[in-house]
Structure formats: C-alpha cells, structure tokens
Amino acid sequence: MTVALAGLPPRVGAGCRVLVLGSMPGEASLQAARYYAHPRNRFWPVMASLCGFAPDLPYEERLHALQRAGVGLWDVIGRCERRGSLDAAIVRGSEVANPLGDLLLTHRSIAAIALNGGKAADAFRRHVQPRLPEARMPALFALPSTSPANAAIRYEALQEAWAAIAPFLRAQD
Numbered sequence: 001m002t003v004a005l006a007g008l009p010p011r012v013g014a015g016c017r018v019l020v021l022g023s024m025p026g027e028a029s030l031q032a033a034r035y036y037a038h039p040r041n042r043f044w045p046v047m048a049s050l051c052g053f054a055p056d057l058p059y060e061e062r063l064h065a066l067q068r069a070g071v072g073l074w075d076v077i078g079r080c081e082r083r084g085s086l087d088a089a090i091v092r093g094s095e096v097a098n099p100l101g102d103l104l105l106t107h108r109s110i111a112a113i114a115l116n117g118g119k120a121a122d123a124f125r126r127h128v129q130p131r132l133p134e135a136r137m138p139a140l141f142a143l144p145s146t147s148p149a150n151a152a153i154r155y156e157a158l159q160e161a162w163a164a165i166a167p168f169l170r171a172q173d
Helices: 027-032 043-051 059-068 100-106 118-131 155-168
Strands: 003-006 018-022 071-075 077-082 112-116 139-143
Touching: 018 100, 018 118, 043 059, 043 155, 059 071, 100 118, 112 118, 112 155, 118 139, 139 155
Parallel strands: 018 071, 018 112, 112 139
Antiparallel strands: 003 077
16 A cells, blocks of 8 residues: 655755755654664765764764754655655655755755765656756765665765765864
8 A cells, every 4th residue: 555655854954065865765764753764774874974973873963963064954755655665666656846946045055966866866857957947956966875775785885976975065173
C-alpha cells in the first residue's frame, strides 16, 4: 500500500552557502522528524568529516555545526506517495516539489546545491531546474547517495565525491 507523505521543513540558516537536497526523507527520518535519521545512513559521518565536527553529536548540535559551515538541508520533493523508504518506491506523478525557487530568492548566499543521490538529481532536473531563472542557478553537484541502500559505494569513495562541495564551506574555528 502506498502512503501519502509530507517531508520535513527546511533547515537553512542565514548565510547558507551550500544547500544539500535529498529526494524525500525515508521512514526513519519522517518518524524521528530528523534529517538522515537512519543509523546506517552515511550523511552525518561524511558531513562531519568535511565540516569538522563529531558525527555523534546530538542532532541539534549537528544541525548547528552544519549551519556554522554554511550548509542547509531540505529535499526536492515536499509531498509524494511511496511504499516504504526507497526512492524507487516513490509513485511517479505523485511528487510535489518544495518551493526551492522561493528559497533561493530568499537565501541569495546559496552558491552551491548538493543533490544527495540520483533520485534527488532527477527530481531536481524535472521539477525545479526548468523553473529557475538561469541567473539564479547555483553550482550543481549530483553526488552519490549517502543512503544505506547505496551500500555498494565504499565510504572513502563517498567522502571523496562529497569533497567537491568543500570549496563552498565556511572554515570552522
């Protein structure tokens, strides 16, 4: 049975330079009301390494560390129908994109968008990119998914790919 889902609110601070966009939060994240809540998702270890914080900090402290580094979180898809947690289970045609154009107009400091996985990249290209003015298009990085469903990619390769956003991060003290 498919279920109608609504995503999480954006976590984007003033001065955000890198917006990380997933596709749609998985079941664990929606139940916990936390981004990347699945214990085997490698998002937090990768970002902790890039931004210089401990990946096991309490959730709110990890969010603050991301914001200090200039990183914000949201998803391309704000509402959809899906069975389970996998992106492949999202019912095509049920997707409603988040208002990312409005967010980019409000947060003009965003210089890069990191798309977390193929579904996020595909949804961005289909639902968001055609509606954005060319002059407001940040640098786009289609990155390998940090999801446990993408276990075939080694952590080191994942970390190396995500290092592409490092030039956009704010240095940490």
